[in-house]
Amino acid sequence: MKLKTLTAMTLIAAMGAPFAATPALADLVFPSLSYRTGPYAANGIPFADGYEDYFKLINARDGGIGGEKARVIECETGYNTEKGVECYESTKGEGALVYQPLSTGITYQLIPKSAADGIPLHTMGYGRTSAANGKVFNTVFNYPANYWNGASAVVNHLLDINDGDIKGKTLALVYHNSAYGKEPIRTLEELSKKHGFELTLLPVDHPGQEQKSQWLQIRREKPDYVTMWGWGVMNATAIQEAANIRYPMENFIGVWWSGSENDVRPVGAKANGYKAVNFHGVGDDYPVYDDLKKHVYDAGDATGAGDQHGTVLYNRGMYAAMLAVEAAKKAQEIHDVADITPAMMRDGMEALEITEEKMEELGLPNFGPSFKVSCENHGGPGLVTVNQWDAKADSWEQLGEYSESDMDVIGALIDEDSAAYAKENEVEEACS
Amino acid sequence: MSADFLFGVEVLLNGLMAGVMYSLVALGFVLIFKASGIFNYAQGVMALFAAQTLVGIQTGLIPFSHLINAMLGTKIHHFGWNVPTFIAILITIGIMVLFAIIVEKLILKHLVNQEPIILFMATIGLAYFLEGFGDLMWGAEIKKLDVGIPQGGNLWIEESTAFLGGDDFYGFYLDTLDIYATVIAVILVASLILFSQYTKTGRALRAVADDHQAALSVGISLRTIWVIVWSIAGFVALVAGVMWGAKSGVQFSLSLIALKALPVLMLGGFTSIPGAIIGGLIIGVGEKLFEFLIGAPFLGGATENWFAYMLALVFLIFRPQGLFGEKIIERV
Incomplete structure (x- = not known):
């Protein structure tokens, strides 16, 4: 071994020794x-x-x-x-x-x-x-x-704004085509049977930058409400596409992973009114x-x-x-x-x-x-509660108190x- | 006309528009591959970096501010001014040219005559470096990109086509941003074709693309050509980054748009500029129509990603070099 290398190794070992000798901190x-x-x-x-x-x-x-x-x-x-x-x-x-x-x-x-x-x-x-x-x-x-509380909270919100009756209404779920995105499907299917609303499933492949097909379908079928289980770029793209087809933003409700500033700010003023369920304050x-x-x-x-x-x-x-x-x-x-x-x-x-x-x-x-x-x-x-985006104020507003999900179904x-x-x-x- | 037929036409038109967006990404790959035989894995990240740089300059962000703040304990983020879009674009182009020079000096120069796989691996390294460098320079947060191009369904087209159907048909939906992208792509491709056909540098580019050794022997500087090609690819990346970034904000996932370009390249050929355009259109229309007619009604939807690759593979069976690729004949 060359002297230079040996000296360097000795120096490194000497420098490291005090740290190596330190006992584990009690924390x-x-x-x-x-x-x-x-x-x-x-x-x-x-x-x-x-x-x-x-x-x-x-x-x-x-x-x-x-x-x-x-x-x-x-x-x-x-x-x-x-x-x-x-x-x-x-x-x-x-x-x-x-x-x-x-x-x-x-x-x-x-x-x-x-x-x-x-x-x-x-x-x-x-x-x-x-x-x-x-x-x-x-x-x-x-x-x-959990996710199923989130799905139930979306339906509860629809019940709240429809005087408790959503029979015959249509709800489209735009979801990340992954295990995460598919989580609410079973719950929403059960809730659709219970409350009589019609559920449409619209998967979006990762990463979700291209959603033209899904939003053309929404434009054609005109569901009363859209909910989203998205993540990352998929969220902002979906909100932008919704704005592009002039879908009423107050009828578009995301889960908490589709409800941060990162999801609405790229869309600007057109994201105003978008909603997301959440389990903590903003x-x-x-x-x-x-x-x-x-x-x-x-x-x-x-x-x-x-x-x-x-x-x-x-x-x-x-x-x-x-x-x-x-x-x-x-x-x-x-x-x-x-x-x-x-x-x-x-x-x-x-x-x-x-x-x-x-x-x-x-x-x-x-x-x-x-x-x-x-x-x-x-x-x-x-x-769970519901938040709504106020684009002018650049902030989320909590719409009501934390309310219970449908634990009978969940x-x-x-x-x-x-x-x-x-x-x-x-x-x-x-x-x- | 029946509503289903009209909706089919609407899907077809939107497929064409989506295809143009894919082509914009594929063009950058083609330019570099054509001139140097390198499959530039970093093309998607270049689009992200270009868009990050444009927004950063436009909004007056201080480059490396997070790093400066961490090292010096300062709290600086903005210069406090906004730069007009046109000037910001010019500065970004300048930075992409500088990037091309650095890539040539630090990477390509040292890899002349190496196997294509070595060059490919070098671009993988470049992609990871640029990902981190872009975040370090401009921050990882999602940025809104506004270059003045309007977005949303084009009302004029909707209103003037609504008469074609009944009450359940609102007229054809076409995103104004996509229409702008189409016009820009046409101008870009026409300029590139004119440049390569009718300018001295363009002819030199084509010479290098045909045969490096022969081009060198007639006095064409390979290194200069590579800088020019990477600069043009950087400019194309900026255009793609702006168009895609305007849709969903400038964020890391912008680099993943390269995934949409691969089937386009497989189909159109790696060496043809018109191939990138035609390939993009075929992929765009094919995947959208398949989703509309078969994917959504019978397969549960989300078929576009895999169908694009499947379509490209079907074409490859009949034309292994792609629709417009050069047929390589090797004698034994």
Whole structure:
């Protein structure tokens, strides 16, 4: 070996030694499987920023959770399932307490791993809907709402604006032609039988930049309402096409993954009136933002470019972090220990109760629904609201309170799907 | 006339328009392949980068502001001015020419006489680099692109054709943006054909395309030609990026429009400019009519992506070099 190479290697080893000798920090680890690159980066960045900023606030303002500092390990998935699994494998050894996979594809891959490793998953508003059955999916939680709650919320909104009668009305579902996009179909079919509306299915292939055929069909058939299960470029394209054919925007309702600023801003003024169901608040008019400003933003510690505050997806990331912190607090309370394990975190998530009083205490009044998690129900009651885009004000407006989904229909579907999973994977239904 | 027939005609017209949009992307591939035998994997990303640059300049964004802010702790994002569209387009063209020069100096120059697969791999690397570089330079957020081209169904066409059908027919729907795209594509193709047929540089381009060695032997500079070709491909990428970006905002997925160009190239041939246009039109009309007549009613819809490739494959059985591609005869 050349002397130069040997010297360089020795120097590198000497520089690395102090870090290698440092013992693992005693803190609470929350991995962030983010996607700041790739086709969905524009959506991944605000979520990841909101998620991390909230933990920074907890550390700076409260000194951590129960005296233990929270540590966020960010791992870039690029919204790619394989990379997501690699991120899980490479970070779980750090003492990860809970994973937010942030992709339905990654979630499906992580469900068996999570069960085997005993590390909980929180798939808020995405993932496997029937994971709401905690008797089968012991380590998976999807509170406060899932895809089927979203589908039911769309139909409930149609009932609200039609005096409770949508018999004979027509609803077209424009959906991403993937497992994610197909999620609401079964629920909408059941609801169409129950309420007597006619459902038309219009799949759009990935990535969804070309939707001329679908919107020509909508122009021909003139459905009374259109709902959308889209993602990424598909959303803005669909809203643009709707505007192009002069479809009434107030009759077009997307799911929460089709309801961010990124979906409406590219369309400009013509997107005015577009609606989207959602399970959390919008904008930055909440006291928690004063704390974030004081302890995080003004301290120059904002994650990323610091330009996403108050956007729908930033708020969603912040909400996910808030629910993780509250579950960790609950776990500490149950087990009377500050340095909790993933198993204890799971217990905390299963015993989580969010009330309006607690939300006010956290500086988030009316930001999200009140709900209680249990072993039987990892998904909560599925309380969802509807937002409407005001293009002039460049902001979303919440149209009403959080209201219940049709749990008679959804509950039966969850039981059926989770039972099939239990049978296929030989899982014995039980509450621990 | 029956409503179904009129709707079929409407689908056909929209298929033609969609085909023009595909052709705009395919043209960039053809230009580079024709002149250098390189299948430029980065063409889609070039469209994205060109559109990002145009919006960035237009709206007065500070390039690399995220990087500057992270390194210096500043909070700068905008210069505070807007640049008129025409000037922004000129500056963007300048940047695409600069990009072509850099590509030639840093990549192509070092790969002369290498196997085509090596050059192809180099363009894959270039695509990934440019993806990251574009995001670093202008940010990953979705940007609204407004170059003054109106969008939406053309009212005049709708109103003047509504009489053809009954009450359930509103007249033919044609997006004004697509009509503009068609006019621009016609001008672009005509200019490219005139340039390659009637200018000295155009003839040099054709000479290089026919035989590199022979062109070199008569004093044509291969490196200059490559810069010119990549610059033209950069300009075509800008046009494609503007048209597609105006439809759905300037965002990462713009780079995926290259996927729509592949069946067009397979069908039209990799070396023919008219082939890219005719191929685009056949793919556009074919996929839209198939979706309307068979896909949506019988197969559950979303047939366009795979049908485009299937259609191209059927053509390949009969014309392996594509409709307008050069027939390669190799003697043993």
